[in-house]
Amino acid sequence: MMPILFFPFLLLSAIFAQQRQSHVKPGSFLTPTTNSSWPSPSGLYAFGFYKQGNDYAVGIFLAGLPQKTVVWTANRDIPPVPSDSKLNFTSDGRLVLQSAQGAETSLASFPEDASSLSMLDTGNFVLLNSANQMVWQSFDFPTDTFLPTQKLFHGQVLYSSISETNKSTGLFRVLMQEDGWLAMYPVGTPYTLEYGYWGGGISGQRNDVVLHLEVNGHLYLINGAGTIIVNMTDGYPAKDVVYRLTIDPDGILRLYSHDMNRNQNWTVKWFAPNDDACKPKGLCGLNAYCLLVDLQVGCKCLPQFEPVNKDDRSSGCQRNFTMESCKSDRYAMKAVLNTVWENNSYSVITSTTQENCGEACLRECNCEAALFKDGVCTKQKLPLRFGRRDQKDSTVTLIKVGTSTKR
Structure with a gap:
């Protein structure tokens, strides 16, 4: 067991020594399945390929830990690449991701060609010119x-x-x-x-x-x-x-x-x-509100709404019925207490009651919901967003729902 315990200790011996560098020269390359990363001197951090789904992304991760924790990702919004891709530090000093067909995607943009690159023990990945001056660093992005x-x-x-x-x-x-x-x-x-x-x-x-x-x-x-x-x-x-x-x-x-x-x-x-873990606005997507259940975040749809995707709470909710007519006798107003939303009203009624607020929305075709608080009624169109249950807030959400009445 001693080698297993001793190895992390050695890794930490140089973790904060930023001047220690392992220089990589032009012409070097990485592939996802063989030589997959360039490590920092201590081996704690590494830059290169890591698994994302069935494919691979490029980034910086803590290689010295049992669980590979990713701390930076290059071009994070492009799809992961297959195992036949290559990360190439070209002979003319560019850092590019190459497909098996030869297509290139740049991973860094800098004013001059790089003469070397280095993964530092701080977790910063840097590119250097011929004078050993930094021309690009991941810490800036x-x-x-x-x-x-x-x-x-x-x-x-x-x-x-x-x-x-x-x-x-x-x-x-x-x-x-x-x-x-x-x-x-x-x-x-x-x-x-x-x-x-x-x-x-x-x-x-x-x-x-x-x-x-x-x-x-x-x-x-x-x-x-x-x-x-x-x-x-x-x-x-x-x-x-x-x-x-x-x-x-x-x-x-x-x-x-x-x-x-x-x-x-x-x-x-x-x-x-x-x-309050529900404070981040938009956790539950459109037409849903965040609430805490045993201190855990939960999402709840508005009445007569259902999740768009049960496996993705941020996908929000959609109506489970179709609004086919503007006739008020086909609908009712359902109240949801203590819920706050983005106020994106198109009409405001002051000095009114909750009942009158609901009636005003019910009679109007354009009104799909209303927020009532302290005598003020704000008419809303769907979708509602940034919903959150707040027991300290007296806002009542009035949502138009379908009834079984048909005429």
């Missing part, structure tokens, strides 16, 4: 994971993955904003307070605030004057421990640790938002 010694500058974004096994761009993002706030939004929405679901920062800062993660798990925001403005964590033991910050497929930002001397899974040290 993060995907869903942020590593120690990496920095997130204003305008840079982490995007969640679709799932643990599919690293394509998912539903959520965390952004280092120009106002100095680290904030989280659903993909495809404006960067406004209405759509944000978590933020960390201090008002009045400029665009020089940077997110830092130290090798001991100390996560913080620091401004251009060198002042730490927000401590998200105070740091933890660093000896033989690896840390990573990931925006997970469920929209939660989590700081993980892994003790290299123990055969264990990743441990969550910090996460945000930390008060």
Whole structure:
């Protein structure tokens, strides 16, 4: 058993020594099934092919762990490639993915030809020119994971993955904003307070605030004057421990640790938002709302709706009946309590009652749902999105449903 325990310890001996490099020269190549990756000097990180479904993707992963944890993916939104593909560092200094038929896809764009490339012990993959100067690095183009010694500058974004096994761009993002706030939004929405679901920062800062993660798990925001403005964590033991910050497929930002001397899974040290796992907007897709069941996230369809895909909660819900007529006697209004949604109203009625709100929607062909709160009725068209059960919010969702009446 000693070699098994000793090996991870050796891996950690050089994990944070960024100057140690294993240079790869032009003309080198990788294939998915033989020489599949270029390791960092310690062997902890590697750049190359990893399995995704029945095919292969290219990225950076923690090769020194029993479970191969992917921390960066190249061209994450193109389909995985088959086993007869090749990753080629060409003689003219380009890094390209080649199909068996000879078609090429570039994996990195840089202003000059690269003379060498290197997988560093920090988890940063770099390309260097003939003067050994860096012309490209993966740290500048993060995907869903942020590593120690990496920095997130204003305008840079982490995007969640679709799932643990599919690293394509998912539903959520965390952004280092120009106002100095680290904030989280659903993909495809404006960067406004209405759509944000978590933020960390201090008002009045400029665009020089940077997110830092130290090798001991100390996560913080620091401004251009060198002042730490927000401590998200105070740091933890660093000896033989690896840390990573990931925006997970469920929209939660989590700081993980892994003790290299123990055969264990990743441990969550910090996460945000930390008060409600349903806060990430859009977890359940259109016409569905998120609710907690025994502290676990669940999704529920609106009345007379059914899941589009039971195996994919983000696919949302669709009606299980067809609206064939505008006649109000064929429909009724069903109330769903304590549910909040994006307010995309086309008409607003004030100083009214819940009953009158429902009647007003029922009589109008264009109205498919209404949100009622504190005497205000907002008429809505489908789909409804960003639904969440909130017991502290008195909003009542009134949804138009079919009845058995036929005339």
